[in-house]
Amino acid sequence: MRDIPFTRPTVVAANEFLGFALKTHTQINKIVLRLGLEDEVTAGSTLGIEKKVDLLGRLVLARADEVIETSEGKATLVEAFVRQVIEHADERSQEWRQDALLRGLARDGYVVVWTDGRQPNSLRSALPGEIDLPAANDEVHLLLKHFKFTTSLGHLDQAVEAHTRGDWAAANGQIRTFLEGLLEEIAFYIEPSKAKTMGSSENRRAMLASTDIGFLGVKRNEWSPDGKSFIHGLFKMLHSDGSHPGLSTEDHCTFRLHIGLVTARMLLRRLREGKV
Known part of the structure; x- marks a missing residue:
């Protein structure tokens, strides 16, 4: 096929x-x-x-x-x-x-x-063929359903729907919420009892990078205590800055959706394969 x-x-x-x-x-x-x-x-x-x-x-x-x-x-x-x-x-x-x-x-x-x-x-x-966004989108949806991550799945679908109708502010907000929710659900999937004691999403992401879990790699600069890591930078970039007219807004929103899908696919594949 x-x-x-x-x-x-x-x-x-x-x-x-x-x-x-x-x-x-x-x-x-x-x-x-x-x-x-x-x-x-x-x-x-x-x-x-x-x-x-x-x-x-x-x-x-x-x-x-x-x-x-x-x-x-x-x-x-x-x-x-x-x-x-x-x-x-x-x-x-x-x-x-x-x-x-x-x-x-x-x-x-x-x-x-x-x-x-x-x-x-x-x-x-507009992108290298290896990224294959339609396939990434399908795989992310399948894996979200496989792990029963219904909250993040709902936010992803809302992000796509908002992008479809050209509501960039709503799409931007849902993309960020989708990735935040995904890492939340991954934390509760891996260590549910420990995740409950963390108190905040930031603490649960730090938990995923702890030495006893190691889902987010410190050596790979996916997470760092000083906030200068890929995950920290990604969430700062994804922070919605409102809707403004012009092609640049559309391009930026589309880019956010692309990087959100590619990042989610990486995280979900890692969870499926049990790799860190």
Whole structure:
């Protein structure tokens, strides 16, 4: 099975934008043909454009990891679909469905390469392929459910939802709360009785770095008593500074979500494998 480069919310946003952007049956029929789905979504169908696009989206989600041939080589069906959709986006548009799609792509680690119209828009990865944010997101969700860390799972979902609607202040706050909650739940998972006596989240994080537990590595500079460590710096960076207009706010919020997911994956993998 090939890795799917886009999360479900991004694919749904792409489908909703496509339903808005396409105005003729010819346009949707061309996309269907390029994706090799003409047997399921026939050109002579009596379905309207909106219902045809809805059917297309459901097929793409159901067969997301299916590999097809495209003009650019082999790709998963979902990847080919999103790349087809992005060709209909307009750099100058501020239409909310397009904005939702672009935010989804940013969460997944992709940016649009805009063109002058003579060539179609395209996508490029904004991050090294090894990070694989959609896979990291899936793995974090699976591990949170595995350990029954329902509180931090709820905060993560709220962070993604806030990012989806462009509420940067809410997303920033939930990302920080998610990581704080995750370390809390890890502390109670490893040493529940001792964690109860710690009195504060800061003390429980220090407990995780103690020599008898060693979940957070002092030698790796993940934690230090003087507050000059990766965890301390991460929480300072994640501290919400409110919502201000402008692309930099969106970029910073997306970066916070990315680093939150990657850090959570590292911690949860360590807990699963019993490594320190």
